[in-house]
Every structure is written in C-alpha cells, then in structure tokens.
Amino acid sequence: MSRIGKKAVPVPSGVTANLEGQTLKAKGPKGALQLVLPDDVVVKMEQGSVKVDPRNETKRARSMWGTSRTLVSNLFTGVTKGFEQKLEIVGVGYRAAVQGKNLQIALGFSHDVVYPIPEGIAIVTPKPTEVVISGIDKQKVGQVAAEIRAFRPPEPYKGKGVKYAGEYIFRKEGKKK
Known part of the structure; x- marks a missing residue:
C-alpha cells in the first residue's frame, strides 16, 4: 500500500x-x-x-x-516556488560562463564545451566554478543538470570534474611505489 x-x-x-x-x-x-x-x-x-x-x-x-x-x-x-540544482566544477582551469543563450564550459578538452540552454530553464554562474540551474519543471531541471555533469563526471582519484553540490565522491588511493 x-x-x-x-x-x-x-x-x-x-x-x-x-x-x-x-x-x-x-x-x-x-x-x-x-x-x-x-x-x-x-x-x-x-x-x-x-x-x-x-x-x-x-x-x-x-x-x-x-x-x-x-x-x-x-x-x-x-x-x-520553482526548482533549483547546483553544480560544482572541480579542477585546475575548469570553469563555466553563460554567454547569451549558451553555457560555455572549459573542462580540459581541446575546445570549450558549448551547451545551448533549453527553453524554460535559467542558468547562472555566480562563480566560475559554480553553475545554478533553475526552472519550474523538476524533470527538465534534473535532466539539464545530468547532461552538464555527463560532459566530465567526477573521477575518483583527484575528484576533478563536474559534480552536484553536496555529492560525495568516493575517493581511491593512487598507486604506490
């Protein structure tokens, strides 16, 4: 029941x-x-x-x-009230910025990742390493956050990548001599 x-x-x-x-x-x-x-x-x-x-x-x-x-x-x-999802970007030189109707993210690739912001979603970057996604449709907000995170998910050795705010990254020990 x-x-x-x-x-x-x-x-x-x-x-x-x-x-x-x-x-x-x-x-x-x-x-x-x-x-x-x-x-x-x-x-x-x-x-x-x-x-x-x-x-x-x-x-x-x-x-x-x-x-x-x-x-x-x-x-x-x-x-x-609407819904909001926060993403954190961890890594040297990794940053994000909103330019017009696109989110431009530098994630260590040869070119910046350009993500077009969908209709009904607002994205702001209060800091270069923080992305705030907001909208009225919970499913759409979560989907956009997941798509942005999928460009560079956090890796377990140094924790570099895009992660949800408050997400715990299981860390591994590096190789030993």
Whole structure:
C-alpha cells in the first residue's frame, strides 16, 4: 500500500488547477504546467485539493499511485516556488560562463564545451566554478543538470570534474611505489 498516495495534495493559494480527463493543468505565479497522468490511477478534485487513487489492485496501478501523487505535488511546487540544482566544477582551469543563450564550459578538452540552454530553464554562474540551474519543471531541471555533469563526471582519484553540490565522491588511493 502506498503511504504517500493516501494523502491528498492541497492546491496552494495563488494557483489555479483544472482537471480534464487524465490531464491536470496548473497555473501559478512562476508559470503554467500540465501533467498527463497514467490510466492506472483515478484523479479527483475535492475541496481545494487533488486526490489520487489506484484504478484497480494490480502491481502497476499501486506503483503509479504514489508516483502520480508526487508528480502532482511537484507540479504545484514548480508553479509556486520553482526548482533549483547546483553544480560544482572541480579542477585546475575548469570553469563555466553563460554567454547569451549558451553555457560555455572549459573542462580540459581541446575546445570549450558549448551547451545551448533549453527553453524554460535559467542558468547562472555566480562563480566560475559554480553553475545554478533553475526552472519550474523538476524533470527538465534534473535532466539539464545530468547532461552538464555527463560532459566530465567526477573521477575518483583527484575528484576533478563536474559534480552536484553536496555529492560525495568516493575517493581511491593512487598507486604506490
């Protein structure tokens, strides 16, 4: 049984939500998002909140129950507060800078990596070794962060590369004489 799925998601103040079939649309101060929920769950609007229930007792329906409830919650959080992901760049000469609609990152390759910033995502570099990705869609923010990290993931010997803020890098000992 899903524990999180049993809780209804309250619609925050300042957000308008409407349900059309399996599509939930939310509009708030940060923007508008929509979510198409799977057919395995039943979605209802009740007294200023959204309730998600499984359609039947199959394993997939019970799996999608909690997932769908969390997606609805993230939808409301996105249009009210938004999401943010921080990346840290570690290494001598490794740096990042936003130039127009591109993120230019020097990661020790022969040329700088130029990453075009997708629509709906804002990237800022407060320091040359720090990249802050923000937006209203949690999935998109996480995907952009993962793509930037994939250019040079942190290596285990010196820890050089692009890592999430707060990520622990398992360090290895170098070879001995």
